[in-house]
Amino acid sequence: MTNYFEHHIFFCLNQRADGAACCMDKGAEAAFDHMKSRVKKLGLSGEGKVRINRAGCLDRCGEGPLLVIYPQAIWYTFVDNEDIDEIIESHLINGKVVERLAI
Secondary structure (H helix, E strand, O other), X not given: OOOOOOEEEEEEOOOOXXXXXXXXXXXXXXXXXXXXXXXXXXXXXXXXXXEEEEEOOXXXXXXXXXXXXXXXXXXXXXXXXXXXXXXXXXXXXXOOOOOOOEO
């Protein structure tokens, strides 16, 4: 059995109604939009390549914002688009985990 995507990325885009810490309050939506746009522009998206999806709470709110890349199950936090670009370049293109962002 082979994976349909080489990398399947899930962004936590949960918004907590009670005011507790959540990824949406830390720029996750903008990072999601940026990664989706960059991956498409670089020709990395599609069958056998990269798929980026929205996710609800991934239950690691205190470590967010975050995303997880499967099938490797590598969890990343990020601050800005530069971090997202580094994940794209290092992990998605070159197959190297960005250790400074891994959680």
